[in-house]
Amino acid sequence: MNLRERKKRRTRDALLRAALELFATRGYEETTVDDIAAAVDVSQRTFFRYFAGKEETAFFVPRLAETLVVEALRTRPPGEVPLEALRRAVLESWDAINEAVEELVPIELHLRVYRVIESTPALLAAHLRRSAELEEQLACIIAEREGLDVNADPRPRIVVALFGGVIRVTERLWSAGDDISIDGMRELTTTYLDQVGPALAGNWHAEPSP
Amino acid sequence: MNLRERKKRRTRDALLRAALELFATRGYEETTVDDIAAAVDVSQRTFFRYFAGKEETAFFVPRLAETLVVEALRTRPPGEVPLEALRRAVLESWDAINEAVEELVPIELHLRVYRVIESTPALLAAHLRRSAELEEQLACIIAEREGLDVNADPRPRIVVALFGGVIRVTERLWSAGDDISIDGMRELTTTYLDQVGPALAGNWHAEPSP
DNA sequence: GAGGCTAATGACAGCCACTGACAATTGACA
DNA sequence: TGTCAATTGTCAGTGGCTGTCATTAGCCTC
Known part of the structure; x- marks a missing residue:
């Protein structure tokens, strides 16, 4: 160099x-x-x-993380069902993300900036747009895995939209709480993803959430 | 006056x-x-x-529509399951929306502006943030219907996130196509919402989407 | 290692979204 | 009709961002 x-x-x-x-x-x-x-x-x-x-400075670190998640999904074994592939791609790329980020800025600083992103309207808007673009990419990969046409079959986009929604909720909880650890984040995410089935079932009163 | x-x-x-x-x-x-x-x-x-x-001028009409949807959800009978209440609130408020909008600007102009929103990064970002705020409102209403605490139980936000994701996909298809009619939009939405269950089931190859 | 080449920088001017302050205008109401 | 308050225009200024051009600093060759 x-x-x-x-x-x-x-x-x-x-x-x-x-x-x-x-x-x-x-x-x-x-x-x-x-x-x-x-x-x-x-x-x-x-x-x-x-x-x-x-804006670009605020999203430099998140961009890094997104790249790694996309890569992780690309290398998931084809046997996994879509939602499962997404879940594992995210959960298992966190270590790599952590490492890559720490080389650039302290994770703790990134957490503080993330809170600023969530609480600043202009940044939140940009964040959501970036998320939408990411979801589009993920939908394409899922469609390819299943041998489908993203524009003809609605299901890839739907699972990814659902998945993205859950992730966004957990991200917010993560930034709001004070547990920065990866394990804490991982646990939070699995818990929430496990709620998806029950949430759609309908009769919420019969089986209250744990 | x-x-x-x-x-x-x-x-x-x-x-x-x-x-x-x-x-x-x-x-x-x-x-x-x-x-x-x-x-x-x-x-x-x-x-x-x-x-x-x-920006505010671009979102004046969408804001109107959102207000009406929120109102529609509020007056849904308590017997309906969350996802059903959401679906009906949206489908049945379109007539009111159409009427209210037409009083302000021609629907056709609104369609053209909507396409601009979708294709202009700054506006798309703002649109997504507005949608997120709307979803938050809807989640609160759903939680209240079911007698839950939005912050304690993840399910209200999850159904709404899922629902919102589907709506956003249909909105994009609506603006991309050339059928402005309400009925066309209604049909599109019901079709996509009916895909939600199958999309989560997993084995997509067994039952290809219609 | 001097000189030329190119990439990086600084300085300056300018556009556009947006805001505060003050003066001028216009409708409301006695 | 005259007074009061609301509406508007003008002007000046800030901050994000871009184009231009001269200057500087690293690179490479002879």
């Missing part, structure tokens, strides 16, 4: 960390791009040469 | 229609607030006194 390349990487990482730190402490709307650039001592123009917008 | 009030309403409606017309023809990003204000011959500042932002 060049001196030039190394320098670029260092600048990008510095900008990223400065941005996330500022978002987490001061809030997203309250930090200007000038603040971020000033914290790294580069011009505002340079910031925009590394990131397409202020 | 006052002369003053009538005048205000007229200005607001004019701004709304001008904005939607411009969005539909020229595109969202390509029309500036100045354009909209100029089309109605008021100052830019006045536009911002009627709408909190450019």
Whole structure:
């Protein structure tokens, strides 16, 4: 790796960390791009040469995680039923995610930024759009696994929509609680996914949720 | 109603229609607030006194529709199972929606704007966030119907997430196709909702989708 | 290791969404 | 009709973001 390349990487990482730190402490709307650039001592123009917008810094880490989940689903054995493949892909990619993220920023900082994302309307909107795009990708992979046409058969998108909905609920609970651990997250997710069947059954009063 | 009030309403409606017309023809990003204000011959500042932002004009009609759906769900008989109540609330409020919208802008214009929403990243993001908020409301109503605590029992949010996912898929199909009719939309929705059970069953190869 | 090449940066000007402040106008009501 | 309050226009300013151009800094060759 060049001196030039190394320098670029260092600048990008510095900008990223400065941005996330500022978002987490001061809030997203309250930090200007000038603040971020000033914290790294580069011009505002340079910031925009590394990131397409202020938003992109906030979603740099989540993007990493998504990439890994998609990869995990791609390598799931074909024997698994769709919902099961999705569940395992997510549960089993968390270790890799944790590792990759920690190389960039402390997980704890990422948690704090995630809370900011959930509580900032503009960021929440962007987050949901990104999730929708991810779901589209997953639906395509599922369809391929089952030898179906995503646009002709509604079922791939439906399972993924359901799955995505459950994941989003657990993500929110994770960020709201104070258990950062992977195991805690894993447990939460399995619990919720196990509720899907009963939730659709209908007669909720007969068998109250545990 | 006052002369003053009538005048205000007229200005607001004019701004709304001008904005939607411009969005539909020229595109969202390509029309500036100045354009909209100029089309109605008021100052830019006045536009911002009627709408909190450019976005708000694009979602004025959808907001109307959401209000009616929430109301419809609230008045569903308690005997219905959650998913059924949701389905009927949506299907049976479309007539009211159609009527209310047409009083404001032509449905056909709304369709064109909806396509713009789906294809403009910033608007799509906002749309998804609004949908999430709506789902939260619906989950609360469902929980109340069933005498549950939304935060303690995951099932209300899960059914609503599933339902919302299906609705979003049908909305996209509706806007992509060329059948604007209510009946077409109704049929599409029922078809997709009927797929939910089979989609979760798992063995998709045994019983291919109709 | 001097010089040329190219990539990275900074400085500047400008667009657009949006806001605050103040003055001018216009409907309401006695 | 005159007074009061609501509505509007004007102006100035902030923040995100982009294009342009000159300057700097690493790279590569002779």
